[in-house]
Amino acid sequence: MEKQPNNLANILLLKTYFKSLLTVTALLIAFAATAQQSNFNKGKKYILEDVKVTGNTNFSETTIISFSRLKKGEEIVIPGEDISNAIKKLWDSNLFSSIDVYLTKVEGDKAFLEINLFDLPELRDLKIEGVKKGKKEAIIKDNSLSKGIKVTENLITTTRNYLTNKYKKDGFLNTKVRVDTREVTDDSIQKARVDMLVYIDKGEKVKIQNIAIDGNEKLSDKKLKKAMKNTKEKNFFNFLKRSKFIRADFKEDLVNLIDVYKENGYRDARILSDSIAYLDNETIDVHVKLEEGEQYEFGKITFVGNSVYTDQQLQSVLRIRGGSTYNGVELRKRIADDTKPDAADLTNLYQDSGYLFSSINPVEVSAEGNVIDLEIRIVEGKPAYFNAVSVSGNEKTNDHVIYRELRTKPGQLYRKSNVIRTIRELGQLGFFDAQLITPNMKNFNTQDGLVDIEYQVVEKGSSQIELQGGYGGGGFIGTLGLSFNNFALKDIFKKEAYKPIPTGDGQSLALRLQASRFFQTYSFSFSEPWLGGKRPTQLTTSISHTKQFLFNPITRDADKDRRFNITGVSIGIAKRLKEPDDYFQLSQAVSFQHYDLKNYNTGLFTFGNGYSNNLSYTVGLTRNNTATDPIYPTQGSNFSVSAKLSIPYSLFNSTDYGALKEERDELNPQNPDELARIGEIDQERYKWLEFYKVKFKGDWYTNPVDKLVLKSGMEFGFLGAYNQDRGIIPFERFFIGGDGLGNFALDGREIIQLRGYPNQALSSQDGGTIYNKFSLELRYPITLGASAKIYGLTFLEAGNSFDSFRDFDPFRLKRSAGFGLRIFMPAFGLLGIDFGHGFDPLPGGVQKNGWETHFIIGQQF
Known part of the structure; x- marks a missing residue:
């Protein structure tokens, strides 16, 4: 089937020449007819006196004559090569359906021609x-x-x-x-x-009724059919696997079938024939006839030509011993595994040491007695060094933003691992389509050991309009924000840089408004990933202001006369480390929040009119080596551990918090006078917040088969107090359950996603002080294109929060499972929907929660 287009082209070419031949024949007949009426002599040279164009064409006479290359006043032979070439030239234009040339008259040595043609229809x-x-x-x-x-x-x-x-x-x-x-x-x-x-x-899709394999005695039909991953029999139990016949997939599966034999020592196995037989218009049988050959085993394996690595070092990578069953597939992968760019094979061993021009070939030197002796012949060549390193395709992002992320520099020894790491770093920037980053090696100079490399990138929209919505905390939470993720602050006063905003320096600037019936939040943040431009040291600053109103869980109303305002500012520095490796990052931040309360009494604190200050220092250690696409990572891990600490004020002031606690415990909150004293005590306890907060989060990504990605994760958080007499503060708490929306800095609270339950429903009204969570998520991409990345997912989750460490039980978990869909569009961020089933009752309930629907807008997890 693949040769049909070529055959067709040949047929059409022959047809074209046949038309030309017919035309020439017609021309000769015309000339002969003219010769009977004039003194025309065949083969004589004539001066072309005039050419006329007749027929039905929209092209001008001048254009057609010019295109035919016939020139008035030139000497031509009639009939001859000039006229034949003119006819062929006109046919080759594919503009005409009919072409005839006539000799209209001859006057001495002067000839008059007529080109009669008709245009092809449009x-x-x-x-x-x-x-x-x-x-x-x-x-x-x-x-x-x-x-x-x-x-x-x-x-x-x-x-x-x-x-x-x-x-x-x-x-x-x-x-x-x-x-x-x-x-x-x-x-x-x-x-x-x-x-x-x-x-x-199209008719109906043709399904495969039976796959018949003939000639197999050593390996069973079941094993061979399993190897045919894309060609399956029609079977009720195979509803997740397609049974339609696609020839390209079938040819690939025949290779897989032979590979199974090679994996089991049958190196000579081959397909003798394959065919299909129609049962009806909708079903076929597939027949495969094969020859198994004899089973072999590995014999002596020697290395030839190696000087950089010893035989023992090469053998430790090859990991194939004499006497083991011959496995041609594994041998090929141990030499060069094309499916994994960073595989532990011999080719990568050399290429990661600079030997780009090396070649490794296994050669069978003996196969006596079904024992195959191998020579691994190695041509090491010269070490290669990068000569020119360039980037193409970046129209918005400035060159220096890209070049500072490159792990390959001019004059540097070539290492394949550095090329792979560069691709990962460029993908993690988020400015380019991670699926389309291509390293092009060119200008190979084996004599001098030089090579050029060009990283070809395709930019995508990095700025986003954030439209986020969801239900949480008793009402609808909406978010409107602008995120400029490739901002250029230095061009902010340059009018010509606004296209529509200054871009290209890799900075982040975000403006955000979040609101519901119960709170309003305004925020501004700015981030510079390379402070000073020489080191990967990230500077982050943010300012926010929040208004929160008291929520009545019974009436589900907000009382705007009872509120507290939160004003916050923070500044942080994050530095990439070199040890243990450069995937680690150490971050430090100082933040300050001022809480201003007006008639805002809760069960945790009762100074309805007062204030609290939160000055804290956060230190965190993260390691992120996920690859390559930050939207759809396929491998690697991302973990973080952090501690947020306030100053231990109770060590320095003279306040007797034990006495205050005893006094507070003796007071009756039902008595208005004593309630006022409780408020005074709480105002003293929380004037400056004293606490420590420890968190851990880890995500691991693996690629078990094909494009499937398994994400496994665990989280833990604990809020504690230095001085138990002061107690745990009413801020900075954990709220677990739901879609995870609404988690922007209210009173320092953190919303922990646990699908299958209502938002924040698994924590007490004032939040927990400790939580843990475990999750498994299986993802499969539908498309990973530049305009939209879409993937489906299924998940299992379990977690819970607790009010105190005494109540903590890491195995008392709320469990859920479900499925969902994610769509990432550069302009709007991540959109999605999840359907989660909660297997356990809500706190205080007796029946399992059942199904919940969660809408995700503008948030990634």
């Missing part, structure tokens, strides 16, 4: 039937069926063959395509035009 209207509306545009584009195109026999034939093959590749083996044209008559338009109808009858 396409006026196209109708495509048999496919959905959304597919028609792609068909028109792929086959160049735009209005006004010349309709040739070649166009009709190639369109028919393209569509037939296209749908057969998708499993529609009975596809039939008909292309009809109808001439349009319109006296007002003096040109030939046609309407075209393309009718596609």
Whole structure:
């Protein structure tokens, strides 16, 4: 089937020349007819006196004569090569349906010619039937069926063959395509035009009823059919696996089938024949006949040509011993594993030491007695050094932002691991499509040991409009924000830099408004990832202001006369470390929040009119080596551990917090006078917040098979007090349950996602002081294109929060499971929906929670 287009092209070429031959023949007949009436002599040279153009064409006479290369006043032979070339030239233009050349008269040594031709018809209207509306545009584009195109026999034939093959590749083996044209008559338009109808009858998808394998005695049918990953029999229990026949997949599966034999020592196994037999229009049988050959084992393995590494070092990487069953697939992977760019194989061993020009070839030197002796022949070559290192494709991002992330520098020894790491670092920036970052090696100079490398990138939108919505804390939470993730602060006063904003320096600037019936939050943040431009030291600053109103859980109303305001500012520094490796980052931040309360009494603190201050220092250690796409990482891990600490004020002031605690415990909050004293005591306790907060979070990504990604994670958080007489503060608490929305800095609280339950429903009203959570999420990409990344997921989660360490039980968990969908668009961030089933009751309940629907807008996790 693959040779058909070539054969078709040959047929059309022959047809073109046949037309030329017919035309030349007609010309000779015309000349002969003219010769009977004049003194025309065949083969004589004549001066071309004049050429006229007749027929039906929209091209001017001058254009046609010029294109034919026939020039008035030139000497030509009639008939001869000049006229034959003119006819061929006109045919090759694919503009005419008919071409004739006549010798109209001869006057002495002067000849008069006439070119009679008709234009090919143009396409006026196209109708495509048999496919959905959304597919028609792609068909028109792929086959160049735009209005006004010349309709040739070649166009009709190639369109028919393209569509037939296209749908057969998708499993529609009975596809039939008909292309009809109808001439349009319109006296007002003096040109030939046609309407075209393309009718596609895909028929039903052809399924595979049976796969019959003949010739296998050593390996079972079951094992061989399992190896055919994309070609499956029609089976009720295989509803997750397709059984349609796709020839390209089938050919690939035949290779997989032979690989199974090679893995089991049968190196000579081969496919003798394969065929399909139609049972009806919807089902076929597949027949495969093979020859197994004999089983082999590895014999003596020697290394030849190695000087950089010893035989023992190479053997430790090859990990194949004499006497083991021959495995050709494993041998190939141990030499060079094409499926893993960072695999532990011999090729990467050399390439990661600078030997880009090395070559490694296993050669069988003996196969006596079914024992295969191998020589691993190595040509090491010279170490390679980078000569020129460049980047292309960045139109918005400034060069220095990219070059500072490169792990490959001019003059540096080539290491493949540095190339892979560079791809990862560029992908993690978030400014480029991580799937399309391509390192192009060029200008190989084996003599001098030099090579150039160009990183080709495709930019994507890095700024986002954040529209986030969800239900939490008793009401709808909405967020509107602008995030500029490739900002250029230095160009803020340059009018010409606004396109629509100054971009290119890799900085982040965000403006955010979050509101519900119960709170309002305004924030501004700015981040510079390379402070000073020489070191990967990140500076982050933020300012925020929040208004929170007292929420009545019974009436579900907010009392705006009872509120507290929070004003906060923070500044942080994060530095990339070199030890234990440069995936680690140490971050430090100082933050200050001022809490201003007005008639805001709760069970935790009762100074309804007062204030609290929170001055704290946060230190964190993170390690993130996920690769390569930050939206859809496929491997690696990301963990963080942090501690947030306040000053231990109780060590320095003279306040007797034990006495205050005893006095408070003796007071009756039902007595108005004593309640006022409780408020005074709490104001003293919380004037400056004293606490420590420890958190850990880890996510691990693995790629078990194909494009599936398994994300496993665990989290832990604990809020404690230095002085138990002061007690644990009413801020900075953990709220668990729901979609995780609404987690921007209210009173320092943190919203922990646990799908399958209402938002924050698994914590007490004032929040927990300790929590833990475990999760498993299986992801599969639908598309990872630049315009949108879409993946589906299923999940298992379990977690809980507790009011005190005494109540903490890491195994008393609220469990859930479900599935969802994520769509990432550069302009709007991550959008998604989850359906989670809670297997346990809410606190105080007796029945399991059941299904919950969670909408995710503008948040990634």
